[in-house]
Amino acid sequence: MTIPMKTQQAMSSRDQEQEQSGPPRPESVVSVQQVYKSFGTIQALQGLSFDVAAGELLALLGPNGSGKTTAISLLLGHRRPDKGIVRLLDQDPRQTAVRRLIGSTPQQTVFPSTLKVREILRLVQAHYPTPYAIQEMLTRFELVDLANRQVGGLSGGQKRKLALALAFIGRPRIIFLDEPTVGLDIEARHVLWREIRTYKASGGTVLLTTHYLEEIEQLASRVVIMHKGQVIGGGSVEAIKARIGLKQLRLVADTLPDAPEITRIEREGDTYTLYTTDADAVVRSLVKQDIHFRNLEISPLSLEKAFLQITGEAK
Amino acid sequence: MKLVLSYLQAETIQLLRIPYVVIMSLASPGLFFLILGLPNAKDAASANVVMASYAMFAVLGIVIFQFGVNIAEDRVSPWEEYLRSLPVTPQTRFISRICMALLFALGAACIIIILGLLFSSARFALNLWLPFIIVLLLGGIPFALLGITIGYWFPLKAALPVTNLLYFLLAYAGGLWFPPQYLPAFVANISSYLPTRQYGEIVWGVVQGRPWSVWPWLWLLVYTLFFGILAIGGYRRDEGQRYR
Numbered sequence: 001m002t003i004p005m006k007t008q009q010a011m012s013s014r015d016q017e018q019e020q021s022g023p024p025r026p027e028s029v030v031s032v033q034q035v036y037k038s039f040g041t042i043q044a045l046q047g048l049s050f051d052v053a054a055g056e057l058l059a060l061l062g063p064n065g066s067g068k069t070t071a072i073s074l075l076l077g078h079r080r081p082d083k084g085i086v087r088l089l090d091q092d093p094r095q096t097a098v099r100r101l102i103g104s105t106p107q108q109t110v111f112p113s114t115l116k117v118r119e120i121l122r123l124v125q126a127h128y129p130t131p132y133a134i135q136e137m138l139t140r141f142e143l144v145d146l147a148n149r150q151v152g153g154l155s156g157g158q159k160r161k162l163a164l165a166l167a168f169i170g171r172p173r174i175i176f177l178d179e180p181t182v183g184l185d186i187e188a189r190h191v192l193w194r195e196i197r198t199y200k201a202s203g204g205t206v207l208l209t210t211h212y213l214e215e216i217e218q219l220a221s222r223v224v225i226m227h228k229g230q231v232i233g234g235g236s237v238e239a240i241k242a243r244i245g246l247k248q249l250r251l252v253a254d255t256l257p258d259a260p261e262i263t264r265i266e267r268e269g270d271t272y273t274l275y276t277t278d279a280d281a282v283v284r285s286l287v288k289q290d291i292h293f294r295n296l297e298i299s300p301l302s303l304e305k306a307f308l309q310i311t312g313e314a315k
Numbered sequence: 316m317k318l319v320l321s322y323l324q325a326e327t328i329q330l331l332r333i334p335y336v337v338i339m340s341l342a343s344p345g346l347f348f349l350i351l352g353l354p355n356a357k358d359a360a361s362a363n364v365v366m367a368s369y370a371m372f373a374v375l376g377i378v379i380f381q382f383g384v385n386i387a388e389d390r391v392s393p394w395e396e397y398l399r400s401l402p403v404t405p406q407t408r409f410i411s412r413i414c415m416a417l418l419f420a421l422g423a424a425c426i427i428i429i430l431g432l433l434f435s436s437a438r439f440a441l442n443l444w445l446p447f448i449i450v451l452l453l454g455g456i457p458f459a460l461l462g463i464t465i466g467y468w469f470p471l472k473a474a475l476p477v478t479n480l481l482y483f484l485l486a487y488a489g490g491l492w493f494p495p496q497y498l499p500a501f502v503a504n505i506s507s508y509l510p511t512r513q514y515g516e517i518v519w520g521v522v523q524g525r526p527w528s529v530w531p532w533l534w535l536l537v538y539t540l541f542f543g544i545l546a547i548g549g550y551r552r553d554e555g556q557r558y559r
Contacts, residue, residue, distance in 0.1 A: 076400040099402040106397035112325075114332035119325060126321035127401045150332070166397075 029054045029174055029205050030075065035084030037070055037229075044070040045081070046229040052174075057196070057206040059216045061240075062226035068209045069107075071226070072178050075207070076104055088174060100128055103172035105180065109159040113152025117143055117162055120151060121169060128170030141165040142191055156183050164192055168199065175199065177208040181215060193218055216240070247279040247300055253293040259285035318403055322411035327418075340380065340419070344373035345426045349434065351492050356435040360523070363439060364494065366431030367522045370451055371514060372491045373423035378459040379482055381416040386466025387474035390553060413459070420455055424448075439522065446521050454514040457535055458485075460542035461510075467549025485511040510538040 030052035037045040045067045052058045060068050073079050074086050077093035091098040111120055125131045138144045141161045160183050167175050181189045196219055224234040250273050261281045266273040276282045279298050330337055348369040356362035389395040431437040469477055486492055488502050489511025506512050516531035
């Protein structure tokens with residue numbers, strides 16, 4: 001089932017009004033329209049279209065290889081689309097001027113290992129007209145004790161925090177975060193969430209890709225789901241949660257279990273895996289039907305599996 | 316301009332934090348000068364030529380490595396990819412690279428000059444110093460372009476040995492280690508077609524107060540255009556591969 005684009009946009013603007021009683025039609029600060037991009041024989045993007053309104057936090061979801069990273073690299077001006085239009089604040093992202101208004105993190109956290117934390121912040125800060133003070137960034141991202149350490153000696157999590165601070169330092173209007181919490185411990189993740197909320201409250205726009213459902217619940221105002229280089233759905237966080245909030249029931253039974261709530265069944269010998277949005281109802285139904293099952297396990301579906309479920313629907 | 320300084324500062328810090336690299340690249344031409352150069356500096360005139368030759372050797376090493384190996388490194392560095400998303404033009408990066416190379420080339424040349432003044436009878440007339448430094452650095456341009464060419468056309472693993480090989484071959488066959496008349500016949504035959512030899516002719520001409528000749532300049536200009544075209548081609552090809 002694909003939510004048609006029209007409905008999706010209608011939904012998003014409604015969310016917007018509810019959330020921030022702002023102008024009725026928020027200006028779109030990020031615009032991707034019918035974008036195609038291929039690398040050799042690989043079609044990374046095939047007619048990708050979405051918009052991000054000012055002050056919105058849009059989460060880009062999709063399984064690995066769905067084109068999220070390619071989309072972000074086009075928006076950062078690293079590459080140009082084969083076909084279609086990519087605009088940031090109505091300008092070509094390859095223009096230096098518009099890049100003064102955006103912030104991003106390094107894709108892999110590899111820094112020149114001999115530079116100190118403070119020196120890296122200073123170098124990146126020098127690119128922006130009205131950046132934050134270095135001391136302030138050190139405090140906000142809990143890097144004060146590390147300021148004079150060479151980056152080569154930092155742990156992975158500490159490097160990630162530095163990488164994130166770089167996205168914010170230039171006081172940008174739009175921030176791009178590609179899998180921002182991968183490799184962060186829980187504490188650092190909360191620091192980032194706090195910063196993103198503060199940034200959003202001050203009117204900033206965020207486009208983020210993530211694998212964590214929790215992160216989306218905490219932060220996103222809207223979700224766009226990508227698959228094979230296209231948007232296959234999207235909407236408010238509640239709508240998405242309802243769709244990917246599937247439960248998985250594993251059980252051993254002699255006969256094929258059946259219930260109206262089951263959306264899909266997989267079988268391996270006498271072990272069945274059932275997918276459903278209402279696990280309780282399924283169990284009740286199986287008991288009522290007097291089906292002899294054993295070794296029942298109920299678990300929430302991982303986001304990765306949920307993607308497969310949704311992308312399966314899209315075929 | 317402020318950004319050029321920021322990059323210059325960051326890159327200098329990075330270099331100085333690994334003193335081994337700096338010392339090696341500044342000291343090794345000095346070592347060559349003391350071992351190979353000094354025996355040929357018999358009187359003031361020959362000492363001047365030898366000192367000038369090794370100053371060129373030092374400049375050659377800095378520019379060819381600074382551009383060749385660094386560019387090959389940057390092409391595979393995710394940090395460089397990130398820097399590309401910042402509001403900075405390629406020109407700014409390029410200018411800071413050139414300033415960096417000039418600074419270090421000057422430093423390397425100064426070491427040779429100091430050693431030359433201390434350990435040989437090399438002495439320039441006062442009015443020769445400025446033209447000497449100018450042609451010394453100006454003549455480095457085609458080799459910077461050669462370095463860029465290597466950096467863009469070769470993968471990192473190949474760039475280092477290729478740069479090393481070209482560096483030593485060009486220096487030797489161009490007559491920077493030994494005066495060209497001491498080169499074996501077959502090397503002497505190709506010597507006069509090499510960019511290092513033309514670079515040498517210009518700088519030796521200045522040092523010896525020879526009358527100005529247009530030929531080595533023309534040769535070097537042709538090499539500059541040739542390496543320039545290869546460098547731009549390499550840059551475009553690389554952009555095309557990575558940033559389509």
